[in-house]
Amino acid sequence: MLTSLKRIIYFGWKDFYSSLGLSLATCFILVIVIFLITSIFLLKGISEHLIASAREKADITIFLKEDSLEEDILKLKEELVKMPEVKEVEYVSKEQALEKFTKEHKDEPEIMRALGLFNNPFLSSLNIKAFEAAQYQAVVSFLENSSFSNLIKEVDYSQRKLLIERIFGITEMVKKAGIIISFILAVIAILVAFNTVRLAIYNSREEIKIQRLVGASNWFIRGPFIVQGAIAGFFSVVFSFFMILGIIYFLGPKISFFLSGFNLLNYFLNNLGVIILIQLATGVGIGVISSYIATRKYLDV
Amino acid sequence: MIKFQEVSKTFFTRAGHKQIIALKSVSFEIKPAEFVTIVGKSGAGKTTLLKLILAEERPTRGDIFFNGDNLGKIKTAKLPRIRRKIGTVFQDYKLLPLKTAYENIAYILKAVGAEESEILRNVPEVLGIVGLASRAQNFPEELSAGERQRIAIARALIHRPKVILADEPTGNLDPYCALDIIKLLLKINEIGTTVILSTHDKEIINRLGKRVLTLEQGALIRDEERGHFIL
Numbered sequence: 001m002l003t004s005l006k007r008i009i010y011f012g013w014k015d016f017y018s019s020l021g022l023s024l025a026t027c028f029i030l031v032i033v034i035f036l037i038t039s040i041f042l043l044k045g046i047s048e049h050l051i052a053s054a055r056e057k058a059d060i061t062i063f064l065k066e067d068s069l070e071e072d073i074l075k076l077k078e079e080l081v082k083m084p085e086v087k088e089v090e091y092v093s094k095e096q097a098l099e100k101f102t103k104e105h106k107d108e109p110e111i112m113r114a115l116g117l118f119n120n121p122f123l124s125s126l127n128i129k130a131f132e133a134a135q136y137q138a139v140v141s142f143l144e145n146s147s148f149s150n151l152i153k154e155v156d157y158s159q160r161k162l163l164i165e166r167i168f169g170i171t172e173m174v175k176k177a178g179i180i181i182s183f184i185l186a187v188i189a190i191l192v193a194f195n196t197v198r199l200a201i202y203n204s205r206e207e208i209k210i211q212r213l214v215g216a217s218n219w220f221i222r223g224p225f226i227v228q229g230a231i232a233g234f235f236s237v238v239f240s241f242f243m244i245l246g247i248i249y250f251l252g253p254k255i256s257f258f259l260s261g262f263n264l265l266n267y268f269l270n271n272l273g274v275i276i277l278i279q280l281a282t283g284v285g286i287g288v289i290s291s292y293i294a295t296r297k298y299l300d301v
Numbered sequence: 302m303i304k305f306q307e308v309s310k311t312f313f314t315r316a317g318h319k320q321i322i323a324l325k326s327v328s329f330e331i332k333p334a335e336f337v338t339i340v341g342k343s344g345a346g347k348t349t350l351l352k353l354i355l356a357e358e359r360p361t362r363g364d365i366f367f368n369g370d371n372l373g374k375i376k377t378a379k380l381p382r383i384r385r386k387i388g389t390v391f392q393d394y395k396l397l398p399l400k401t402a403y404e405n406i407a408y409i410l411k412a413v414g415a416e417e418s419e420i421l422r423n424v425p426e427v428l429g430i431v432g433l434a435s436r437a438q439n440f441p442e443e444l445s446a447g448e449r450q451r452i453a454i455a456r457a458l459i460h461r462p463k464v465i466l467a468d469e470p471t472g473n474l475d476p477y478c479a480l481d482i483i484k485l486l487l488k489i490n491e492i493g494t495t496v497i498l499s500t501h502d503k504e505i506i507n508r509l510g511k512r513v514l515t516l517e518q519g520a521l522i523r524d525e526e527r528g529h530f531i532l
Contacts, residue, residue, distance in 0.1 A: 210397070
């Protein structure tokens with residue numbers, strides 16, 4: 001049994017090598033599919049980080065009317081702090097807002113010149129942080145229905161919510177597009193692998209006939225073609241893995257800034273087991289399944 | 302050992318509307334270690350009969366028994382076991398061109414799961430039986446027609462089958478080579494292997510003086526213990 005298995009693997013490897021051009025074409029298309037599927041997995045991690053980041057930074061800013069008295073503003077702040085949903089409230093007076101802006105843009109003469117034309121264009125504001133992003137709506141409802149609503153000029157919340165929704169929407173769209181493209185490429189990969197095996201069966205028809213006539217088992221006849229598919233899948237996985245690792249290693253630090261500090265390499269290494277499993281399931285899975293289907297269809301055993 | 306009971310085989314054309322009756326109600330029995338010659342014109346059904354013994358085809362009607370197994374009803378998964386008891390020799394040798402004589406024979410043992418030690422022991426032995434031990438490393442294109450056929454016989458013998466089916470083994474050979482091949486088959490028969498030879502070579506049939514089954518248009522018209530070529 002072990003001898004037969006070794007022979008099946010040997011013949012499978014021999015067939016893979018003897019039709020190297022076709023085998024490499026199969027590997028190429030499998031590499032693309034594996035690359036895309038791994039990218040979808042990494043994108044999931046990125047989007048989760050971005051959304052969490054946006055939620056973390058999200059807060060409500062209440063801009064108060066110019067004629068609001070400071071003692072009324074501080075009373076509003078007290079009421080807000082008492083709310084169980086509210087984590088903290090920061091009061092920024094219009095003077096403090098002007099000071100902060102001047103400090104940030106002191107090296108930009110055009111902005112400083114434009115600022116000089118106004119007395120103080122900034123409004124006092126209250127920055128509110130909730131414990132959970134879902135709790136902001138309760139805070140907004142309180143503000144709208146409270147006796148302090150006449151102090152409020154504007155509530156800057158919907159933009160944050162929109163940002164979170166946009167991040168979520170874009171990543172979902174990219175994920176869905178990725179899945180559709182992966183599916184199409186997987187079908188192409190199956191067809192390419194299928195036709196590679198079909199050609200291999202045709203090229204080996206004399207050997208196959210002799211094998212059948214002398215009583216070789218069905219698995220001895222079919223096995224090498226399935227091994228061929230598995231080998232193509234395995235090499236594709238190895239190549240894809242190191243290619244993706246290389247890309248992440250070199251590009252990861254460069255794009256970290258755009259991903260709110262997300263460390264792609266760490267994420268990749270922390271999920272190494274899952275990623276390898278996904279790649280093997282895709283590469284070797286497609287290779288083996290396509291070969292099996294081809295042998296069932298074209299091998300008369 | 303081999304028993305045909307009212308066996309008929311019908312083929313249908315691709316379009317499906319025309320029948321070709323290859324064998325009609327053929328019945329005979331072959332005992333172990335017999336040497337049987339099957340004779341008939343082209344299209345008489347000789348090759349179909351051999352294919353039925355090899356279970357490459359299934360009978361349309363009737364039963365075929367091989368050592369107690371009904372070849373018409375046996376499951377496909379069990380066919381390899383039956384075929385390991387049969388060696389086949391073809392008119393066109395069917396040697397693998399990219400393998401040496403040794404490798405062509407060894408390939409059969411590999412296909413049936415033999416260990417390497419068995420291969421190393423048996424292949425040279427069988428090459429010796431057919432008288433081609435010195436040509437083991439030659440490729441088929443480097444061998445003469447007669448030598449190729451002897452390698453094909455060695456390949457058929459290597460897994461010690463109970464039956465050798467030879468389908469026109471001398472068809473591509475000159476009379477001297479043909480005689481050598483027949484002598485080899487007789488030698489194999491003497492050591493206990495059943496030989497079923499399909500031929501339309503008159504000289505061979507008459508010289509052999511063995512049992513002859515004569516087919517004509519799919520029907521078995523004669524079964525003689527010491528037959529002569531009569532068509």
